[in-house]
Amino acid sequence: MSTAHTFDTDTETPVAVLGAGPVGLAATAHLHARGLPVVLLEAGDRVATAVREWAHVRLFSPWAMLVDPAARELLAPTGWREPDPEGLPTGGEWVTEYLQPLAETPAIAHALRLSTRVVAVSRERADRLADTDRDRRPFVLHLRGPGGERRLRARAVIDATGTWFSPNPLGADGLPALGEEAEGDRIPSGMPDVLGADRTAHAGRRTAIVGSGHSAQQVIGDLARLVDEEPGTEVVWVTRGDGPAFGGGSADQLPARAAVGETAQAAVDRPGIDLVTRFPTDAVTRDEQGVVLHAGDRSIGPLDVVVRATGFRPELRLLAELRLDLHPSVESTRALAPLIDPNVHSCGTVPPHGAAELAHPDEPDLYVVGMKSYGRAPTFLARTGYEQVRSVAAALAGDAESAQRIDLELPETGVCGAPTPTAELATIGTGCCET
Known part of the structure; x- marks a missing residue:
């Protein structure tokens, strides 16, 4: 294993990794292993900001799929004890037992810049329109942090910022329903x-869950318990289509993922939980009794809380000055889209892919990885992100053979049929939960 360069922004042009979540941390570990100077930029004041927001959720990927090999090499000399490979951690345990210790290793800590938001990325002295010497110009990142605003030059950019902070709206047409933003609280x-932590907001009240994927199903499973424990608790499960796909059961190679669907399916057959299908929300209003959802001449309410579990989409504004090669509907790279498009694939399997499929031809050395690489497509797992960044690091190090050699085998969902628009957070896919 080679030794990483000492990073000095005044004398070297590093690889900039955006986002210190599971995949961004893994990318930094792989770049370190390749001896490449790297800086890891995180908008939050701690690593794994998104994972900490669903710390209570138990992942359905086991530890064996949640620890990156290059990260393991960094952790080994610290006395870190790897968890049981078959165990299923919560998001909080993933942070405390792996992600936070990884961030504290010397190699990662040296590269990490917390509370540093990447506002925008471009080419140095060349906007999106400029052609001259574009591929020979370094990237320039506009940063905002404790010291104010500044610019950082980078030889390459790996965007691992994820999608957690850009959820899809309630509106079935991809736009917020009328009144949705006004009722955000x-x-x-x-x-x-x-x-x-959120029990009092739902106990003894009427809650609607909008969405059909694994995230919605996990919340429904928890609310079913709350219905039993707290008198007066009512739940309405709202889906845009014919109804939720409850999974592959015993055919699913991740038993914990199958269990999520089985629990949710049992919940809809019990008192206190109503399933409303084919309800494309187009407006939200509020009266004296609560929030009301509308779909044409149909309505649901009044409600005390509406949980938006409708999936996520990539936030691309920070890359607006770059020439992205995106599929028009999926919003992944054009090369990756045919492998993951939910309008085509329904079995949950994704062929191996790496730097070649993630590249943007007009912007050499720019890669979007992790959940964000899938655009609006679902079923992302942490293991996919780890293999992506291994391949990208090899490509940036000039090791074309390793970059092209992709070793990725994902567990079958056991579901084939009509495509279902669900997206896994875990790992994020977090290996935990689909939305």
Whole structure:
């Protein structure tokens, strides 16, 4: 293993990794192993900001799929004890037992810049329109942090910022429903801790969950317990289509993922939980009794809380001055889209892919990895992101043979049929939960 360069922004042009989540940390570990100077930029004041927001959720990928090989090499000399490969951690355990210790290794800590937001990325003295010497110009990153605003030059950019902070709206047409933004305090996104920190917001009240994937199903499973424990608790599960796909059951190679669907399926057959299908929300209003969802002449409500579990989309504004080669609907790279498009694939399997499929031909050395690399497509797992960044690091180091040699085998979902628009957070895919 080679030794990483000492990073000095005044004398070297590093590889800039955006986002210190699971995949960004892994990317930094692989770049370190390749001896490449690297800086890891994180907008939050701690690593794994998104994972910490769903710390209560138990992942359905085991530890064996959640530890990156290059990260393991960094952790080994520190006395770190690897968890049971078959164990299923919560998001919080993933942070405390792996991600935070990884961030504290000398190699990662040296590269890490917390509370540093990347506002925009471009080519040095060349906007999106400029052609002259474009591929020979370094990238320039506009940063905002404790010291104010500054610019950073980078020889390459790996965007691992994920999608957690850009959720899809309630509106079935991809736009916020009328009134949705005004009622934002009643419409949280993601996976609330309804049995813990967020219990009082749901106990004895009426909650609607909008969405059909694994994230929605996990919340429904928790709310079913709350219905039993707290009198007066009511739940409405709202889907845009014919209904949720409950998974592959015993055919799913991740038993914990299958269990999520089985629990949710059992929940809809019990008192206190109503399933409303084919309800494409187009407006949200509020009356004296609560929030009301509307779809044409149909309505649901009044409701105390509406949980938006409708999936996520990539935030691309920070890359607006770069020439991205994106598929028009999926919003992944054009080369990757045919492998992951949910309008085509329904079995949950993704062929091996790496730097070649993630490249943007007009912007050499720019890569979007992790959940964000999938654009609006679902079923992303941490293992996919780890293999992506291994390949990208090899490509940036000039090791074309290693970059092209992709070793990725993902567990079958056991579901084939009509495509279902669900997206896994875990690992994020986090290996935990699909939305």
